[in-house]
Amino acid sequence: MIAGGSVSGLLAAREISNRGLTVGVFEEDSEIGFPEKCDGLVSVKGVADLQVPLDSNVVQNSVRRALLYSPGGLCLEVNATKQKVIVMNRKEFDRTVADQASKAGAIVRTGSRVQKREIRGDGVIYQGKFGRAEGSLAIDARGYSSLVSVRRRGALQGGKYVLRGSWFDRDAVELYFDNDATPSFFKWVIPINEELAKVGAAGDGINAFKLLDKFVQEKRAQVISKVAGPIVTSGPLDRFGIGREIIVGEAAGQTKPTTGGGIYSAGLGGLLAGRAVVNCLSTGELSSLREYEVGWRRVFGREFRSSLVLRNILGKLDNRRLELIFKAALDSGLGEEIAEKGDFDFHLGSLLRLLGLKRVTRLLGSLALPDLTSILREKAKIA
Ligand SMILES: Cc1cc2nc3c(=O)[nH]c(=O)nc-3n(C[C@H](O)[C@H](O)[C@H](O)COP(=O)(O)OP(=O)(O)OC[C@H]3O[C@@H](n4cnc5c(N)ncnc54)[C@H](O)[C@@H]3O)c2cc1C
Incomplete structure (x- = not known):
């Protein structure tokens, strides 16, 4: 039933x-x-x-x-x-x-x-x-x-x-x-x-x-x-x-x-x-x-764990930092990379690409987010 x-x-x-x-x-x-x-x-x-x-x-x-x-x-x-x-x-x-x-x-x-x-x-x-x-x-x-x-x-x-x-x-x-x-x-x-x-x-x-x-x-x-x-x-x-x-x-x-x-x-x-x-x-x-x-x-375990981290990060960003992240993404051509390699159903790859940008890591690092460490470890594992 x-x-x-x-x-x-x-x-x-x-x-x-x-x-x-x-x-x-x-x-x-x-x-x-x-x-x-x-x-x-x-x-x-x-x-x-x-x-x-x-x-x-x-x-x-x-x-x-x-x-x-x-x-x-x-x-x-x-x-x-x-x-x-x-x-x-x-x-x-x-x-x-x-x-x-x-x-x-x-x-x-x-x-x-x-x-x-x-x-x-x-x-x-x-x-x-x-x-x-x-x-x-x-x-x-x-x-x-x-x-x-x-x-x-x-x-x-x-x-x-x-x-x-x-x-x-x-x-x-x-x-x-x-x-x-x-x-x-x-x-x-x-x-x-x-x-x-x-x-x-x-x-x-x-x-x-x-x-x-x-x-x-x-x-x-x-x-x-x-x-x-x-x-x-x-x-x-x-x-x-x-x-x-x-x-x-x-x-x-x-x-x-x-x-x-x-x-x-x-x-x-x-x-x-x-x-x-x-x-x-x-x-x-x-x-x-x-x-x-x-x-x-x-199928979804790892993807959802990482997505939760992204969700927590997004919740802690103010508009000034959001703006800087957009700027870094635009300058690095991230949009083209996601278009080429992104997946609509699985966002981990795109998230790791974003975190791969030094300016973004530095920016988030200044927030001292504990979650960030786990996601960067994930990134290192994949790299
Ligand atoms: C505004 C909005 C936009 C969204 N847009 C998208 C989108 O573009 N793409 C996408 O993939 N997902 C989207 N979603 C998410 C998507 O709607 C849900 O993930 C999906 O419908 C979940 O399906 P479900 O069968 O698990 O539960 P639900 O669709 O929530 O269905 C639960 C069903 O149980 C019934 N029910 C509840 N209690 C009882 C009861 N006691 N007895 C009998 N029946 C009961 C309800 O009437 C309902 O029909 C959106 C959600 C929202 C709120």
Whole structure:
């Protein structure tokens, strides 16, 4: 049984039902994919790994450039063509995965909030207005509402608008860094087409809507829709479950600490969890569930550890230092290097390239960040 019918829960269900096993997904919203969970920026490779087809109703746009702006307006341009990044209609994407799962035999129940979970030695029980359901194993894919029950902090206040406007380029994602306005994070613009863009902001303790309203005024844009949502940047839980229940996706902190992106990493969590459940049910060994956690950490463990370090560093930088880092990056041609060797899903390489710049190391060194030592050790290991 799975609580939560978004990308991670639905991919777990698809994997389980693909092997001919019975699985039920309980989703509290009355429609899969609505309200839309995110802005849908993802790599083509990531979606391919999740084995979800990219139909024309899912893909909205392709990104060719990323424009990173410093607080003072310097622009670091990265050519993103090699990284093959697309903008998806997230609602349609979730529906596609739900279709895959349902066609394989999964029972997806919307409007079904799991109010009580009982994890026993011999089975699991869910209860809600839908009644009572029993199963042998449970997957918690309830996203942030689950994570926040175990970890109070670790999400930034975020909001996203769809805007109609004319200031942006159809092929360029824009990121605006300003640690006064969006402490520890940034504002972003993700174009859907020539006229529409998904525009969001997140930061420690900010009122994202207030900030976005100001942006709307500055850009003379028209608001089409507004959604608030926490951006999870705190990294993975120490354990992805115990006994007969495993935790997947955002509920397990499987979103990138650098950007909060989670379609790929949370989705892969769901996929691996589903496969581990299949193994567990065929061997009868609960210990088979551990394969999921080991597998996920093999792919993302080191990357997420380093990303957490970067997150902590970004949180401690003032705008003056941010500006100097941008200047050093521009002077050294870092944008071209990232365009050539960067990876949209794994940021460690780009981070190490940035730290390879002497001016940046010196600047951060003056902050005496304890985390920096560990990341420089990582860099030395790779070099
Ligand atoms: C503003 C914003 C923009 C983002 N943009 C991007 C992006 O561009 N690219 C990217 O990769 N990621 C992005 N993300 C992150 C991405 O949305 C998440 O990482 C991803 O959706 C996590 O999937 P999940 O299945 O683990 O959890 P969620 O998508 O959070 O889904 C959890 C599901 O559980 C359901 N649920 C909760 N409680 C219960 C209950 N008790 N009973 C039944 N159901 C329940 C919820 O209704 C929900 O459907 C963004 C996030 C935000 C907030």
